[in-house]
Amino acid sequence: MRPSPEYIEHKFNAFNLLIFNGKLPLPPIKMSRARTFMGRLEYKREKTFLGKYRYSDFVIRISTFYDLPEEEIEDTLIHEMIHYHICFHQMQDTSAHGKLFRRMMNDINNSFGRHITISHKRSEQEMNQDTRTRSHFICIVWLNSGKVGIVIPTKTRIFNMWKIIPQFREVIRYKWVHSSDAFFNRFPRAMTPKFYIVEECLLEEHLKDAVELENTGHIIRPKK
Ligand SMILES: [Zn+2]
Incomplete structure (x- = not known):
């Protein structure tokens, strides 16, 4: 109820x-x-x-x-x-x-x-009940522990995180994507790069419709 x-x-x-x-x-x-x-x-x-x-x-x-x-x-x-x-x-x-x-x-x-x-x-x-369509700018990071993490920054922090995430020693590889999948509603919008570890196969399943992004320095757009 x-x-x-x-x-x-x-x-x-x-x-x-x-x-x-x-x-x-x-x-x-x-x-x-x-x-x-x-x-x-x-x-x-x-x-x-x-x-x-x-x-x-x-x-x-x-x-x-x-x-x-x-x-x-x-x-x-x-x-x-x-x-x-x-x-x-x-x-x-x-x-x-x-x-x-x-x-x-x-x-x-x-x-x-x-x-x-x-x-x-x-x-x-309960989390699966959250099915609203929201826009998510997600950074997927592959960590030196072998795990995969994500961080979804607040709108105002995207450019900043784009710059600082590659500087993290534990980050081997990273990729920015846009997705509207409701699975990502459960992750709080981050002000700082705090990585949430996610099962890679679960992540893949929810990234089916995701679009890879690029950063030109002043705009973020689908990668060409
Ligand atoms: Zn209390």
């Missing part, structure tokens, strides 16, 4: 009573189409003169990008509610998912039979 804001509000109220003793006021619930997170607590953070943090202006944001089982959406919401509980009560945790967070998460999982985790890793199935 893809949740509506009303659904999330309804669930928030239910979990607030069940798990958090009804102590959490309903924050604004906002939906997003983000692929990079399932849920997120947003807030303002200020340092007090005692060096502690003061949290305010909370918003819970839930992504509707992935079609997920209801239980996973509930776990995502409860995960954000744990963050909200900690910040709303101005408790100081050791890190973003520190000791406090983990203790509460484990207690809730045990008491309520939930499966909340620290990070929601997207499954292969």
Whole structure:
């Protein structure tokens, strides 16, 4: 399912009573189409003169990008509610998912039979749901480890990466291509050359319609 804001509000109220003793006021619930997170607590953070943090202006944001089982959406919401509980009560945790967070998460999982985790890793199935047509300028690199990697720079970094990638010692060979294959949607747009290792046969399969590129110094165009 893809949740509506009303659904999330309804669930928030239910979990607030069940798990958090009804102590959490309903924050604004906002939906997003983000692929990079399932849920997120947003807030303002200020340092007090005692060096502690003061949290305010909370918003819970839930992504509707992935079609997920209801239980996973509930776990995502409860995960954000744990963050909200900690910040709303101005408790100081050791890190973003520190000791406090983990203790509460484990207690809730045990008491309520939930499966909340620290990070929601997207499954292969979820990533394959991302079928939008996007334009990808991809640099394929053959590394001295025998592996093949790719990097997809942000638009503004293409020329820069074109220049610096050949200077990497571990790069034996490289090639720039353009592709609209949705497989590449899962890779974040890079500001720096960080190579994602990809199975060569999987890559080949998704590069069937790719066009090799050349760089004239001021334009990037299909290689002649
Ligand atoms: Zn979290």
